[in-house]
Amino acid sequence: xxxxxxxxxxxxxxxxxxxxxxxxxxxxxxxxxxxxxxxxxxxxxxxxxxxxxxxxxxxxxxxxxxxxxxxxxxxxxxxxxxxxxxxxxxxxxxxxxxxxxxxxxxxxxxxxxxxxxxxxxxxxxxxxxxxxxxxxxxxxxxxxxxxxxxxxxxxxxxxxxxxxxxxxxxxxxxxxxxxxxxxxxxxxxxxxxxxxxxxxxxxxxxxxxxxxxxxxxxxxxxxxxxxxxxxxxxxxxxxxxxxxxxxxxxxxxxxxxxxxxxxxxxxxxxxxxxxxxxxxxxxxxxxxxxxxxxxxxxxxxxxxxxxxxxx
Amino acid sequence: xxxxxxxxxxxxxxxxxxxxxxxxxxxxxxxxxxxxxxxxxxxxxxxxxxxxxxxxxxxxxxxxxxxxxxxxxxxxxxxxxxxxxxxxxxxxxxxxxxxxxxxxxxxxxxxxxxxxxxxxxxxxxxxxxxxxxxxxxxxxxxxxxxxxxxxxxxxxxxxxxxxxxxxxxxxxxxxxxxxxxxxxxxxxxxxxxxxxxxxxxxxxxxxxxxxxxxxxxxxxxxxxxxxxxxxxxxxxxxxxxxxxxxxxxxxxxxxxxxxxxxxxxxxxxxxxxxxxxxxxxxxxxxxxxxxxxxxxxxxxxxxxxxxxxxx
Numbered sequence: 001x002x003x004x005x006x007x008x009x010x011x012x013x014x015x016x017x018x019x020x021x022x023x024x025x026x027x028x029x030x031x032x033x034x035x036x037x038x039x040x041x042x043x044x045x046x047x048x049x050x051x052x053x054x055x056x057x058x059x060x061x062x063x064x065x066x067x068x069x070x071x072x073x074x075x076x077x078x079x080x081x082x083x084x085x086x087x088x089x090x091x092x093x094x095x096x097x098x099x100x101x102x103x104x105x106x107x108x109x110x111x112x113x114x115x116x117x118x119x120x121x122x123x124x125x126x127x128x129x130x131x132x133x134x135x136x137x138x139x140x141x142x143x144x145x146x147x148x149x150x151x152x153x154x155x156x157x158x159x160x161x162x163x164x165x166x167x168x169x170x171x172x173x174x175x176x177x178x179x180x181x182x183x184x185x186x187x188x189x190x191x192x193x194x195x196x197x198x199x200x201x202x203x204x205x206x207x208x209x210x211x212x213x214x215x216x217x218x219x220x221x222x223x224x225x226x227x228x229x230x231x232x233x234x235x236x237x238x239x240x241x242x243x244x245x246x247x248x249x250x251x252x253x254x255x256x257x258x259x260x261x262x263x264x265x266x267x268x269x270x271x272x273x274x275x276x277x278x279x280x281x282x283x284x285x286x287x288x289x290x291x292x293x294x295x296x297x298x299x300x301x302x303x304x305x306x307x308x309x310x311x
Numbered sequence: 312x313x314x315x316x317x318x319x320x321x322x323x324x325x326x327x328x329x330x331x332x333x334x335x336x337x338x339x340x341x342x343x344x345x346x347x348x349x350x351x352x353x354x355x356x357x358x359x360x361x362x363x364x365x366x367x368x369x370x371x372x373x374x375x376x377x378x379x380x381x382x383x384x385x386x387x388x389x390x391x392x393x394x395x396x397x398x399x400x401x402x403x404x405x406x407x408x409x410x411x412x413x414x415x416x417x418x419x420x421x422x423x424x425x426x427x428x429x430x431x432x433x434x435x436x437x438x439x440x441x442x443x444x445x446x447x448x449x450x451x452x453x454x455x456x457x458x459x460x461x462x463x464x465x466x467x468x469x470x471x472x473x474x475x476x477x478x479x480x481x482x483x484x485x486x487x488x489x490x491x492x493x494x495x496x497x498x499x500x501x502x503x504x505x506x507x508x509x510x511x512x513x514x515x516x517x518x519x520x521x522x523x524x525x526x527x528x529x530x531x532x533x534x535x536x537x538x539x540x541x542x543x544x545x546x547x548x549x550x551x552x553x554x555x556x557x558x559x560x561x562x563x564x565x566x567x568x569x570x571x572x573x574x575x576x577x578x579x580x581x582x583x584x585x586x587x588x589x590x591x592x593x594x595x596x597x598x599x600x601x602x603x604x605x606x607x608x609x610x611x612x613x614x615x616x617x618x619x620x621x622x
Binding site: 022 | 322323326327330331332333334335336338342343345347348350352354355356357358360361362363364395396398400401402413416420423424427428429430431432433434436437438439440441443445447449451
């Protein structure tokens with residue numbers, strides 16, 4: 001369960017902490033983990049609400065179907081697991097019950113097919129005004145492959161896959177009515193790093209991992225908090241084609257943020273790019289300090305990152 | 312995934328049927344089943360939408376929390392499994408973000424505690440107008456305990472737990488503004504048959520099982536269809552304190568509908584009532600015919616059951 005704007009999530013973890021766990025790990029990571037002997041099952045859920053997470057005029061129904069799957073399997077990939085199945089709940093107002101619903105399912109099916117993910121259950125119901133979608137993604141991996149936010153070690157390299165900022169640049173384009181820029185299309189049709197996540201899961205030099213949901217400025221803090229470490233991030237090393245604000249505080253890039261044994265980073269990055277055709281870029285170092293420092297060309301950076309509030 | 316009013320669920324099962332299943336059984340039962348060697352994991356999901364599944368003035372937030380858990384763990388019980396954990400997604404309009412949300416969580420927690428079920432993940436988000444809630448329930452059982460809708464045999468006794476009709480009687484009371492009748496309270500605070508479901512799961516003479524979601528008149532047809540059998544139901548044998556329409560076409564009783572080896576029914580019912588303090592009543596027989604017959608005092612019953620449309 002992720003942090004939320006309502007402030008009662010912390011209370012919830014405390015409230016439910018005393019109940020029997022039945023083998024599930026406590027709340028706090030991209031997915032919950034259930035150990036079944038040598039194998040782990042991971043599960044995550046995300047809800048998408050019309051006019052909060054998508055606008056019907058700005059995204060096609062197929063794109064909403066695609067995105068509903070991607071946001072969830074990205075969390076599975078972030079654990080080092082392979083997504084295998086989903087459950088889909090969908091509440092439809094009358095205006096979305098015919099063509100919109102069918103086109104949504106087409107987008108969801110196409111993305112499921114590409115990722116080789118089964119649809120194993122769900123619920124469909126009516127709603128009064130707005131579309132509500134909930135997806136649960138289930139992944140499997142050898143237990144030893146599971147990557148947690150809490151495993152970063154002092155001295156680790158902080159690295160990211162791919163390039164950052166394109167999704168939030170696309171969101172701003174959409175807000176300006178420019179629906180067809182490359183970045184806007186990426187925002188709607190970005191691909192989760194499923195091959196990359198499972199590949200990195202199998203590597204013991206990868207310590208902590210998560211997907212980038214809210215931008216690295218915010219997400220690295222989850223790793224710091226749970227691993228009880230600090231971090232230095234080099235702004236000039238962040239791989240991006242856009243404004244640094246998009247690359248640091250924009251979210252939904254579906255890229256992975258990870259920490260790696262420093263002695264083994266270079267060879268890992270080389271093998272990774274050969275195996276997956278995706279780059280792995282060093283952007284900083286895990287420190288002992290408990291604080292987050294931004295550097296630019298080796299000196300403290302003169303920036304203030306405020307974060308981005310989604311519509 | 313249940314049948315729905317939108318008619319495209321059948322298409323969905325076909326559409327996704329060709330994707331790899333990764334060990335999950337196909338769509339069609341109360342829960343999906345994942346076999347992990349000798350053990351089975353079952354999973355189900357249900358979405359509750361404000362003004363479709365509950366009214367804010369007619370149910371307290373605690374009661375909505377309670378119901379959100381119960382509708383899901385009832386599906387787990389129906390598989391013969393023990394519910395162990397849930398994931399909860401909740402979308403809240405501004406008007407529900409403070410006290411309502413906290414009271415909802417209190418109801419959800421109290422029910423989780425009573426059932427010994429962990430909360431292992433979830434999502435909280437904003438919504439524009441209406442509350443949307445999605446719960447996923449996860450259960451475990453030895454693989455050999457899992458009960459499916461498809462396992463009814465010709466000659467089996469058709470039986471139900473407890474008494475039927477109280478929940479839909481309560482719903483009608485609520486519709487008339489009588490919020491505090493015993494039936495209305497039961498509608499809002501009914502208990503899933505979790506002890507009973509796990510107990511019946513362990514008995515080999517229990518063949519098919521499901522929970523009563525839409526009333527036996529509709530639910531028995533799922534067993535008939537998947538088991539390729541017919542059924543005779545004796546209206547005068549149905550355990551109820553209310554109008555027979557409530558007991559046959561009203562839903563949400565959280566009672567279990569099952570078929571049992573006829574030679575072993577009497578001893579099963581006796582042991583069951585001693586172990587669980589719940590009655591198990593024979594209401595009919597599985598037949599070869601593929602049709603559903605209603606009998607009254609041994610003769611064809613002169614009734615027409617139209618079903619009930621929820622608000």
